[in-house]
Amino acid sequence: MTSAALHVRGIVLPDDEQRDLWIVDGRITTEPVREAETVADGWVLPGLVDAHCHIGVDANGPVDRDVQEQQARTERDAGVLLARDCGVPSDTRWIDDRADLPRIVRAGQHVARSKRYIRNYGVEVEPEQLVDTVADQARRGDGWVKIVGDWIDRDLGDLGPCWPDDVLAAAVARAHELGARVTTHVFGEAALPGLLAAGVDCLEHGTGLADDQIAAMAESGTALVPTLINIATFPDIAAQASRFPTYAEHMLALHDRVDRMVATSYDAGVPIYAGTDAGGSLAHGLIAQEVQALHRAGLSATDALAAASWRARTWLGHPASLDEGAQADFVVLTADPRADLTALAHPARVVLRGRVVS
Ligand SMILES: [Zn+2]
Numbered sequence: 001m002t003s004a005a006l007h008v009r010g011i012v013l014p015d016d017e018q019r020d021l022w023i024v025d026g027r028i029t030t031e032p033v034r035e036a037e038t039v040a041d042g043w044v045l046p047g048l049v050d051a052h053c054h055i056g057v058d059a060n061g062p063v064d065r066d067v068q069e070q071q072a073r074t075e076r077d078a079g080v081l082l083a084r085d086c087g088v089p090s091d092t093r094w095i096d097d098r099a100d101l102p103r104i105v106r107a108g109q110h111v112a113r114s115k116r117y118i119r120n121y122g123v124e125v126e127p128e129q130l131v132d133t134v135a136d137q138a139r140r141g142d143g144w145v146k147i148v149g150d151w152i153d154r155d156l157g158d159l160g161p162c163w164p165d166d167v168l169a170a171a172v173a174r175a176h177e178l179g180a181r182v183t184t185h186v187f188g189e190a191a192l193p194g195l196l197a198a199g200v201d202c203l204e205h206g207t208g209l210a211d212d213q214i215a216a217m218a219e220s221g222t223a224l225v226p227t228l229i230n231i232a233t234f235p236d237i238a239a240q241a242s243r244f245p246t247y248a249e250h251m252l253a254l255h256d257r258v259d260r261m262v263a264t265s266y267d268a269g270v271p272i273y274a275g276t277d278a279g280g281s282l283a284h285g286l287i288a289q290e291v292q293a294l295h296r297a298g299l300s301a302t303d304a305l306a307a308a309s310w311r312a313r314t315w316l317g318h319p320a321s322l323d324e325g326a327q328a329d330f331v332v333l334t335a336d337p338r339a340d341l342t343a344l345a346h347p348a349r350v351v352l353r354g355r356v357v358s
Contacts, residue, residue, distance in 0.1 A: 005036035006354070008332060010044045012322055014302070014310050019044075023328040026354035030324055039356055040332035040349040045305065046320055047081030047329035047352065048344075049312035050287050052204055052225045052275025055095070055104065056088035059281055061120025068092055071284045072101045077358045078285040079331040079347040082318055084275070086110075086183065086204060087146040089121055099353050103329075105316050107144035107183060108137030113162035116151040118280065127167045134171040138180035143317070145175045147200075149184040150191035158246045159188030169198040183225075187254060196222070204275070207231060207254035209261050218268040223315065226265075228293035229286055230277035231258045263298035272299065273315060274308035288345035301338045308344075328354040 087110035112122030153160035189208035
């Protein structure tokens with residue numbers, strides 16, 4: 001398929017170089033193309049990444065294709081051209097055939113303990129089924145599996161681990177044998193030793209992390225996706241949990257120290273990526289807000305951008321720079337986002353697979 005060549009001029013990040021790029025058949029070239037249409041001039045970033053979102057679900061469970069499409073378009077229009085889907089109970093494979101919708105790296109469906117997660121979301125199983133269920137989801141996903149590591153234990157009235165440590169270790173080993181990375185939902189402290197000992201590849205939220213665990217993550221290269229704009233809703237969750245006062249207080253305490261946890265992780269060298277957790281209660285299209293929250297927590301503006309663009313793309317196995325031959329997935333901003341991160345919230349142009357889509 002051929003399409004009219006496009007031309008973009010600007011400061012290209014992360015190299016910070018003034019460049020002219022031409023786009024032919026969905027790919028970048030630095031060879032000038034005559035009669036190419038100039039579509040933008042500004043700051044050019046590799047397509048944004050939402051490293052934790054859910055396309056295909058709303059607060060009540062799975063959604064139909066029309067809603068899935070709307071969610072995907074909302075992410076795209078915010079500049080998100082690559083999403084790591086952290087678990088959905090619906091089949092969104094059809095999106096892969098749509099050139100106008102973002103690329104998705106899927107983690108299958110959440111693997112959760114029976115009655116210990118949001119209703120209608122997960123495959124809910126008991127520990128003896130965990131290894132086989134993780135293997136099933138590894139085959140369904142795009143190289144990732146999502147395990148719910150802790151959730152409220154209503155008998156305890158507080159957050160508690162969902163799995164025995166040995167079962168968790170066996171499940172993570174099985175996923176790795178099948179070539180899948182494992183990420184885990186974890187809010188509290190108690191589940192963390194088992195998750196880290198099992199060798200998970202990424203923690204979602206990670207609000208309960210202690211300094212020594214952060215140091216161990218930096219050492220092993222275990223990633224952290226703090227989902228700060230989701231953690232900002234913890235006071236609301238606590239306010240609705242009056243039947244479980246210990247849990248409510250715990251959620252407030254985790255909320256209060258999350259920025260410090262992120263700053264400590266950043267200083268220690270833990271790989272941090274930007275994820276919004278859109279899809280359940282949060283709206284799609286908020287990646288710029290998450291980047292700003294990461295910056296407020298202590299990441300430099302450039303590292304906060306990297307967490308939602310080039311560095312996250314590399315982590316997910318996609319090209320991180322707009323070099324000769326790279327896929328033409330990028331956003332163009334009218335101001336330097338390193339000087340003002342709010343510029344990220346309103347991309348002047350979004351180009352996906354070489355076509356202007358927004
Ligand atoms: Zn999530």
